Amino acid sequence: MDKINAFDAIYQVVREIPSGRVTTYGAIAAYLGMKGGARMVGWAMNASHTLADIPAHRVVNRNGVLTGKNFFGGNRMEMLLAEEGIRVQDDQIIHFKQHFWDPSAELA
DNA sequence: CGAGTGACGTGAT
DNA sequence: CATCACGCCACTC
Incomplete structure (x- = not known):
């Protein structure tokens, strides 16, 4: 079926993350409507x-921590x-807010 | 079938 | 402002 599973959507969003940018699990979840x-x-x-081609390294928690x-x-x-x-310092992204990429704002 | 766990997040104390 | 506790959705034991 052509139904796009939430999983595919997640992978899609992660792949759309531009280089030098990062996003959070909550942002993706919220973008998909799975806020909680x-x-x-x-x-x-x-x-x-x-899988392959899934730059999950660009996805961090809302704190910017790896x-x-x-x-x-x-x-x-x-x-x-x-x-x-x-x-990155101490497993935490510096200026995380500056590198933050919001799918709801950029991708949407 | 019920309980526990997990790459998290938000709220309350 | 920092820390503790609870909640969400899906999966495994």
Whole structure:
């Protein structure tokens, strides 16, 4: 069926994240209407980890903290962000608000 | 079938 | 302002 599952939507949004920009689980959840299901977004990211072309490293919690960096297999997440010009310190993105990319505002 | 867990978020103390 | 506790949705034991 052509029904777009919430999962596909999540992957779609994550793929649309421009380089040097980051978003939050809650932002994606809210964009999909799952405001209270931020956890599910993270769970979807976990599944995306088995897929390809899913820059989940650009998705962080609302605090700008690399909560799932451990799932990337070490500091790969921090490295990727650094390559995009995003400064990370103590597993936290500096000027996170400045790099924040809101799908509801930019993608919508 | 019921309880517990999880890459989170918001509210209350 | 910082910390604790609860709630959401889906999945696993």
